[in-house]
Amino acid sequence: MRKILLLSFVLWAALALAGCPAPQPASPDQGAQAPAQEAMAGEPIKIGAIFDLTGPTSDVGTPYAEGIQGYVQWLNEKGGVSGRPIELLFQDYGYKVDVAEQLYSQFVNEGIVAFQGWGTGDTEALRGRIAADEIPFMSASYSAVLGNPEEAPYNFLVGTTYSDQMLIALRWALEDWAAKGNAGAPKVAVLHHDSPFGRSPVPDGEAFAQANGMAFTAIAMPRGATDLTPELTQAREFGANYIVIQNVSSPAALLLKDRQRLGMDDVQVICLNWCADEILVNLAEGAAEGVVGTLPFAPPTEDVPGLQAPRDFLAAQGQDLNEIGLHYGQGWWTMAVMVEGGIQRTLEAGMELTGPNIKASLEGLQGFDTGGVTAPISYSEEDHRGNRSLRIFQVQDGQWKAITDYIDAE
Amino acid sequence: MESGIFFESYRQDLTLRRTPAQKIRLALVLAFVLVFPFFADNYYLTLANQIGIAAIGAIGLNILTGFTGQISLGQGGFMAVGAYTAGLLATRWGLPILVTIPLACLTTAAVGAVFGIPSLRLKGLYLAIATLAAQEIILWVVTHWEAVTGGTDALVVPPATLFGLKLGGRGADFRWYWVILAFAIFTTLFAANLFRSRVGRALVAIRDHDIAAEVMGVNLFRYKLLAFATSSFFVGLAGALTAHYRTIVTWERFTIETSISYLAMIIIGGLGSVSGSIYGAAFITLLPAVLNNLGRAFRDVIPGIAGLIPQIQLGVFGGVIILFLIKEPEGIAKLWKDVKDYFRLWPFSY
Numbered sequence: 001m002r003k004i005l006l007l008s009f010v011l012w013a014a015l016a017l018a019g020c021p022a023p024q025p026a027s028p029d030q031g032a033q034a035p036a037q038e039a040m041a042g043e044p045i046k047i048g049a050i051f052d053l054t055g056p057t058s059d060v061g062t063p064y065a066e067g068i069q070g071y072v073q074w075l076n077e078k079g080g081v082s083g084r085p086i087e088l089l090f091q092d093y094g095y096k097v098d099v100a101e102q103l104y105s106q107f108v109n110e111g112i113v114a115f116q117g118w119g120t121g122d123t124e125a126l127r128g129r130i131a132a133d134e135i136p137f138m139s140a141s142y143s144a145v146l147g148n149p150e151e152a153p154y155n156f157l158v159g160t161t162y163s164d165q166m167l168i169a170l171r172w173a174l175e176d177w178a179a180k181g182n183a184g185a186p187k188v189a190v191l192h193h194d195s196p197f198g199r200s201p202v203p204d205g206e207a208f209a210q211a212n213g214m215a216f217t218a219i220a221m222p223r224g225a226t227d228l229t230p231e232l233t234q235a236r237e238f239g240a241n242y243i244v245i246q247n248v249s250s251p252a253a254l255l256l257k258d259r260q261r262l263g264m265d266d267v268q269v270i271c272l273n274w275c276a277d278e279i280l281v282n283l284a285e286g287a288a289e290g291v292v293g294t295l296p297f298a299p300p301t302e303d304v305p306g307l308q309a310p311r312d313f314l315a316a317q318g319q320d321l322n323e324i325g326l327h328y329g330q331g332w333w334t335m336a337v338m339v340e341g342g343i344q345r346t347l348e349a350g351m352e353l354t355g356p357n358i359k360a361s362l363e364g365l366q367g368f369d370t371g372g373v374t375a376p377i378s379y380s381e382e383d384h385r386g387n388r389s390l391r392i393f394q395v396q397d398g399q400w401k402a403i404t405d406y407i408d409a410e
Numbered sequence: 411m412e413s414g415i416f417f418e419s420y421r422q423d424l425t426l427r428r429t430p431a432q433k434i435r436l437a438l439v440l441a442f443v444l445v446f447p448f449f450a451d452n453y454y455l456t457l458a459n460q461i462g463i464a465a466i467g468a469i470g471l472n473i474l475t476g477f478t479g480q481i482s483l484g485q486g487g488f489m490a491v492g493a494y495t496a497g498l499l500a501t502r503w504g505l506p507i508l509v510t511i512p513l514a515c516l517t518t519a520a521v522g523a524v525f526g527i528p529s530l531r532l533k534g535l536y537l538a539i540a541t542l543a544a545q546e547i548i549l550w551v552v553t554h555w556e557a558v559t560g561g562t563d564a565l566v567v568p569p570a571t572l573f574g575l576k577l578g579g580r581g582a583d584f585r586w587y588w589v590i591l592a593f594a595i596f597t598t599l600f601a602a603n604l605f606r607s608r609v610g611r612a613l614v615a616i617r618d619h620d621i622a623a624e625v626m627g628v629n630l631f632r633y634k635l636l637a638f639a640t641s642s643f644f645v646g647l648a649g650a651l652t653a654h655y656r657t658i659v660t661w662e663r664f665t666i667e668t669s670i671s672y673l674a675m676i677i678i679g680g681l682g683s684v685s686g687s688i689y690g691a692a693f694i695t696l697l698p699a700v701l702n703n704l705g706r707a708f709r710d711v712i713p714g715i716a717g718l719i720p721q722i723q724l725g726v727f728g729g730v731i732i733l734f735l736i737k738e739p740e741g742i743a744k745l746w747k748d749v750k751d752y753f754r755l756w757p758f759s760y
Contacts, residue, residue: 092723099702105455121660
């Protein structure tokens, strides 16, 4: 028995050594300088990525990851960027911050020039490191602070920030309220995930509501709740006409079902982007009908030119974009902005492919067209928010349909 | 030919390193950790630093759970106290790390002692729930006391300097390696010596039988609180180091999952063993890294397996832990001891 144990321990150690790339003698600064290698035709461009395929957000993380990988494969089949293929270094991290840090420094060592993160946890944890290492970074966390280069110089946002989504939602609520023939301003309750992600748009929303005479309250949705009656009751007692949800799909679906059960159908629900997807419609069954969403990325049911390439790419593999859902296009176009807006423009300008150069190229990006998937993407030295407008969608017959033109947050 | 280790005086019995082999191994380990950073790249340095911080936290938890027998699910919360104290002192008042870190440790020790009070009445599973409450209360305070902690927003800590040397920026992993190593050695020496002292023996007596210990004259009130305070001191140190090393503090790093992963470290490493805490910290930190590297290596070798790799990794992670617990409930420390014993008496082990 003891021998078996010893043997398995030795085997584990051997596998550990075999699995890791051998450490090369190097100065401590070596990893950070790796991106500054000579650009050679045909040499792959390395981009790092971490995905959540097994953690708490894997339901949306998986199609997002497939979108990023799909774009890279599609681009490489077309011949890559200026004749150079993209090599995506990726790994699942299960939404664990420690693992994200390990993978990030491993990929930086292996010579990546840019990085695709995923959630709020890893994006916040790596914010300081990417600035020190000068690695341009995009992720699916749309906190407004990440769009401010003074706070986060190497973070770039493709999706509309949560704050801007909130402002757009409130603008729409004001119009909708007046269009229905009501006088005065509506009362709004924000029900949010109890986390930085959830609370991120609350202060800006509150300021906007006060400036426009709307009564406003924010109610935290407890994590892991199986019944949201108390929160809904609180919203009803407040007299809310509109409920804005900043949470992920499964608790939002629970809320919609509870709302139906409590007979609060007259309260219009608005979902910000992480609960405005197909998963919500499937989970809430009929209760999602009529729900409105701020979608920065067009769903596959919209016939926009920007989704044709991913649709055809998937069809060639026997898959259907409509089945995979809107997060595929979200991942696809986030990667496209990084590659076409940053890396390709750097190479075309004849500059060396370094973090600061890619950052400068992105900061010169004006009105980048995503084929109608998002509002055009622009960055500047003072503003890393890709866009500040989106269309409002509504669930009609179980599908998200655009009901407005682009609404601007300002 | 040896047949065992025998002591002829109390002085011999009390020494930390008893045999020449132990002294040689210690010298080898020291030589390795001193040379390692010059040959390692940033990835290996990141892993080493994560292990160092985890080892400090695990030794802290082991003082409480392994040596004193008081189970704690509040590890994440106590780390948060250390991280936020150090982070806030550095951000608000610009204090240097040689001030923020000790203050963070002392604050965590005080908070730990307060949450240790229920241990005077509660034992075992009941104490586990009481410390779970500590975890939840601390995180609730951290995320809701906005005037002080900034609520759920990330707390950005300015890069630290030590003796005029900037620790942040490029090469931060290399410079922090030495800082973390120094604190880890201090923690290890302190803990190893603690259990040769009167206080340490009192703590072990409480673990073995609290009533018997009290009859022998061990003041339970005093020593249990002392155990909580000492343990929390080092847990706070781990938290403070995380804050300064990562230059950002978010509550998401200190959830109940953190508490459980530290418990896993000391159980797998060896309860009531200082070196076991270090082995456990290394094991729990390296296992995901090893699995990730294996996953990346096999992804391209076997077609069609790419989509399954993350699930396989999770299964292997759980499986390896279960295997270790079944095969050697006393942890890696015991496993290592068995290896040493086997070779000491080899080839005539019976």
